[in-house]
Amino acid sequence: xxxxxxxxxxxxxxxxxxxxxxxxxxxxxxxxxxxxxxxxxxxxxxxxxxxxxxxxxxxxxxxxxxxxxxxxxxxxxxxxxxxxxxxxxxxxxxxxxxxxxxxxxxxxxxxxxxxxxxxxxxxxxxxxxxxxxxxxxxxxxxxxxxxxxxxxxxxxxxxxxxxxxxxxxxxxxxxxxxxxxxxxxxxxxxxxxxxxxxxxxxxxxxxxxxxxxxxxxxxxxxxxxxxxxxxxxxxxxxxxxxxxxxxxxxxxxxxxxxxxxxxxxxxxxxxxxxxxxxxxxxxxxxxxxxxxxxxxxxxxxxxxxxxxxxxxxxxxxxxxxxxxxxxxxxxxxxxxxxxxxxxxxxxxxxxxxxxxxxxxxxxxxxxxxxxxxxxxxxxxxxxxxxxxxxxxxxxxxxxxxxxxxxxxx
Amino acid sequence: xxxxxxxxxxxxxxxxxxxxxxxxxxxxxxxxxxxxxxxxxxxxxxxxxxxxxxxxxxxxxxxxxxxxxxxxxxxxxxxxxxxxxxxxxxxxxxxxxxxxxxxxxxxxxxxxxxxxxxxxxxxxxxxxxxxxxxxxxxxxxxxxxxxxxxxxxxxxxxxxxxxxxxxxxxxxxxxxxxxxxxxxxxxxxxxxxxxxxxxxxxxxxxxxxxxxxxxxxxxxxxxxxxxxxxxxxxxxxxxxxxxxxxxxxxxxxxxxxxxxxxxxxxxxxxxxxxxxxxxxxxxxxxxxxxxxxxxxxxxxxxxxxxxxxxxxxxxxxxxxxxxxxxxxxxxxxxxxxxxxxxxxxxxxxxxxxxxxxxxxxxxxxxxxxxxxxxxxxxxxxxxxxxxxxxxxxxxxxxxxxxxxxxxxx
Numbered sequence: 001x002x003x004x005x006x007x008x009x010x011x012x013x014x015x016x017x018x019x020x021x022x023x024x025x026x027x028x029x030x031x032x033x034x035x036x037x038x039x040x041x042x043x044x045x046x047x048x049x050x051x052x053x054x055x056x057x058x059x060x061x062x063x064x065x066x067x068x069x070x071x072x073x074x075x076x077x078x079x080x081x082x083x084x085x086x087x088x089x090x091x092x093x094x095x096x097x098x099x100x101x102x103x104x105x106x107x108x109x110x111x112x113x114x115x116x117x118x119x120x121x122x123x124x125x126x127x128x129x130x131x132x133x134x135x136x137x138x139x140x141x142x143x144x145x146x147x148x149x150x151x152x153x154x155x156x157x158x159x160x161x162x163x164x165x166x167x168x169x170x171x172x173x174x175x176x177x178x179x180x181x182x183x184x185x186x187x188x189x190x191x192x193x194x195x196x197x198x199x200x201x202x203x204x205x206x207x208x209x210x211x212x213x214x215x216x217x218x219x220x221x222x223x224x225x226x227x228x229x230x231x232x233x234x235x236x237x238x239x240x241x242x243x244x245x246x247x248x249x250x251x252x253x254x255x256x257x258x259x260x261x262x263x264x265x266x267x268x269x270x271x272x273x274x275x276x277x278x279x280x281x282x283x284x285x286x287x288x289x290x291x292x293x294x295x296x297x298x299x300x301x302x303x304x305x306x307x308x309x310x311x312x313x314x315x316x317x318x319x320x321x322x323x324x325x326x327x328x329x330x331x332x333x334x335x336x337x338x339x340x341x342x343x344x345x346x347x348x349x350x351x352x353x354x355x356x357x358x359x360x361x362x363x364x365x366x367x368x369x370x371x372x373x374x375x376x377x378x379x380x381x382x383x384x385x386x387x388x389x390x391x392x393x394x395x396x397x398x399x400x401x402x403x404x405x406x407x408x409x
Numbered sequence: 410x411x412x413x414x415x416x417x418x419x420x421x422x423x424x425x426x427x428x429x430x431x432x433x434x435x436x437x438x439x440x441x442x443x444x445x446x447x448x449x450x451x452x453x454x455x456x457x458x459x460x461x462x463x464x465x466x467x468x469x470x471x472x473x474x475x476x477x478x479x480x481x482x483x484x485x486x487x488x489x490x491x492x493x494x495x496x497x498x499x500x501x502x503x504x505x506x507x508x509x510x511x512x513x514x515x516x517x518x519x520x521x522x523x524x525x526x527x528x529x530x531x532x533x534x535x536x537x538x539x540x541x542x543x544x545x546x547x548x549x550x551x552x553x554x555x556x557x558x559x560x561x562x563x564x565x566x567x568x569x570x571x572x573x574x575x576x577x578x579x580x581x582x583x584x585x586x587x588x589x590x591x592x593x594x595x596x597x598x599x600x601x602x603x604x605x606x607x608x609x610x611x612x613x614x615x616x617x618x619x620x621x622x623x624x625x626x627x628x629x630x631x632x633x634x635x636x637x638x639x640x641x642x643x644x645x646x647x648x649x650x651x652x653x654x655x656x657x658x659x660x661x662x663x664x665x666x667x668x669x670x671x672x673x674x675x676x677x678x679x680x681x682x683x684x685x686x687x688x689x690x691x692x693x694x695x696x697x698x699x700x701x702x703x704x705x706x707x708x709x710x711x712x713x714x715x716x717x718x719x720x721x722x723x724x725x726x727x728x729x730x731x732x733x734x735x736x737x738x739x740x741x742x743x744x745x746x747x748x749x750x751x752x753x754x755x756x757x758x759x760x761x762x763x764x765x766x767x768x769x770x771x772x773x774x775x776x777x778x779x780x781x782x783x784x785x786x787x788x789x790x791x792x793x794x795x796x797x798x799x800x801x802x803x804x805x806x807x808x809x810x811x812x813x814x815x816x817x818x
Binding site for chain 2 (some may be wrong): 005006007008009011033035036039040041042043044046047050065067068069070071072073074075076093095097105112116117119120121126129131136138140142152153
């Protein structure tokens with residue numbers, strides 16, 4: 001894409017009321033716009049990143065058999081009353097067409113998928129299965145000061161699984177854990193992300209969070225470096241400040257963001273909706289459920305918190321809006337040809353063809369954070385080709401034009 | 410995909426309160442579930458159709474230069490007050506975290522994109538541009554009895570264009586008209602869809618709707634068969650019951666659904682947000698806007714209304730959830746091999762591998778409405794291969810297994 005045609009621009013300053021670093025960088029670089037506290041527009045560059053994150057998640061959830069559907073945002077009060085969460089969930093946004101509030105904006109979808117499953121599932125032969133969706137979610141956040149890490153409106157991937165018994169849930173839960181591990185690895189934050197033990201509720205001793213280390217995190221976790229797992233602050237007293245895996249003490253405290261969570265629900269949401277199945281002996285049993293969430297804006301914001309420098313964002317290649325930032329310091333046919341060839345080769349390239357100074361182009365390129373910068377200038381052409389530099393590296397090199405494609409492989 | 414693994418099933422009956430044919434068929438066939446009046450879940454099969462519709466729209470809007478972004482659902486009151494629509498728009502759903510209502514659920518996004526554009530656009534050099542998004546929209550529909558044709562929650566594609574002057578808008582408006590024509594052609598309802606003249610507001614004599622003929626339609630249009638255009642009931646008196654193109658009378662009255670609309674907004678939404686640009690002479694002018702909408706569930710529901718028979722849905726190939734419905738009447742290696750080969754060839758196939766009767770499989774297949782039905786049975790194998798039948802055709806034929814791929818091309 002030609003940068004001159006992009007309707008957004010980089011901005012000198014983020015809004016004064018924006019205190020979080022991820023939002024400041026995303027707004028200044030032209031990825032997001034702040035509509036109000038906790039509510040952001042994804043601009044064309046930002047949507048490209050979001051779609052890449054979404055596709056990574058979709059591929060990994062499809063790989064463990066998840067079936068994608070799309071459940072509504074507007075929910076009837078009665079579903080939320082059945083589980084008691086109409087009253088108990090403080091963050092639930094309620095509304096009505098008239099004065100009476102008889103609907104909720106869904107912050108999660110157990111109250112919808114459980115009665116939906118009941119319409120189709122009756123026998124052990126119908127189990128197990130899992131289904132997920134990407135959907136806008138809403139939370140009554142009184143203070144929303146963490147940028148994209150904690151929104152009032154945000155896209156969630158919610159996966160729900162349905163099982164005949166605990167053993168079957170355990171098997172799927174393991175698969176989901178592996179899928180989550182792959183998602184965070186592929187998103188470029190795998191090394192910073194710890195499987196973290198958290199409180200499990202009545203059905204299971206522990207639930208698990210995936211916590212990514214960053215000073216922007218609102219959570220505190222305690223890392224066991226031997227096992228590469230962590231314990232959430234919530235339960236650190238209960239486990240006597242020891243690793244839940246090896247029993248070792250001396251855990252390392254660190255700030256982190258919860259980028260995903262997985263939970264064995266048991267019968268918590270199947271009971272209120274009478275979600276049962278008939279087993280081989282003809283006996284009726286409650287269906288056992290699990291749930292598995294990832295907030296997409298939160299993941300995007302976390303990647304920025306984890307991967308940036310003083311000049312701007314450093315996107316992992318897998319989620320970058322483009323692979324290559326082609327910068328021309330002299331409008332010429334040579335750059336146009338390189339651009340056309342990259343497009344033809346299926347390489348995603350943002351081509352800075354604007355009439356602006358070299359300094360501004362370089363500063364914008366660092367701010368935007370595309371993995372590879374290719375500069376075409378009189379100097380580079382005299383030197384035998386184009387200058388290539390990886391974002392985040394200090395050194396660049398000149399390579400012949402014919403080698404560009406190989407270099408980018 | 411193997412049908413035995415799909416968690417949804419066909420249903421004998423739609424909910425008793427569901428009076429619309431499109432929703433009855435979509436629910437019975439396992440495409441949609443009704444959560445409440447005007448609010449539907451898209452089940453895995455339904456989401457596949459929706460994604461195809463979305464991709465057709467995306468390709469055609471990208472082709473005319475639209476830049477995709479993603480604007481929020483939750484909108485601040487002040488934006489809607491600036492245009493007066495906080496008070497005037499009856500269908501606007503308002504809400505608040507406390508007692509005070511200070512937010513709206515967006516039914517359309519002029520109030521968001523206009524101030525957004527102001528942040529980036531200042532000079533004639535920044536114009537023209539157009540931007541669009543797919544997003545859930547919300548309307549306070551008191552009665553929602555038309556199934557997917559009129560929802561309280563639904564996905565819209567909204568495109569907005571920004572111009573220096575009327576002439577430039579006119580050029581883009583023509584391009585958008587052509588893009589819409591292609592979208593409805595590709596969705597399989599082109600022949601039934603008329604460009605329809607409607608009231609234009611203060612900036613333009615007419616706006617235009619795309620109206621698809623069906624008895625389920627809530628609109629009345631008057632068709633000029635010579636020009637292949639129509640006039641909306643709204644303005645039929647104003648144009649003296651004559652074609653706006655050729656002036657001929659004797660227009661044919663018909664019921665129709667509005668599947669798209671395009672509108673020259675002029676300065677209606679740029680003025681309240683002081684959205685201006687500086688021209689070549691350094692003079693400030695109001696930016697001229699256009700807007701272009703398509704409701705995706707409505708388009709999906711319209712396709713069903715237009716294309717079905719007494720047995721079920723007949724999907725156009727372009728939006729069908731799968732291209733082929735492979736039905737095995739005897740579990741054997743032959744069918745498994747055919748299935749594997751189709752998948753390998755990149756042909757989308759739903760494979761009915763369920764342990765159920767031939768009659769039920771055929772009835773379900775007609776209801777679900779996948780374009781090509783392939784039946785593997787002892788009879789077909791004895792006859793030299795597999796039986797192929799187009800949904801909606803009365804005749805089938807036997808073709809050798811090796812010819813399947815060619816036949817489907």
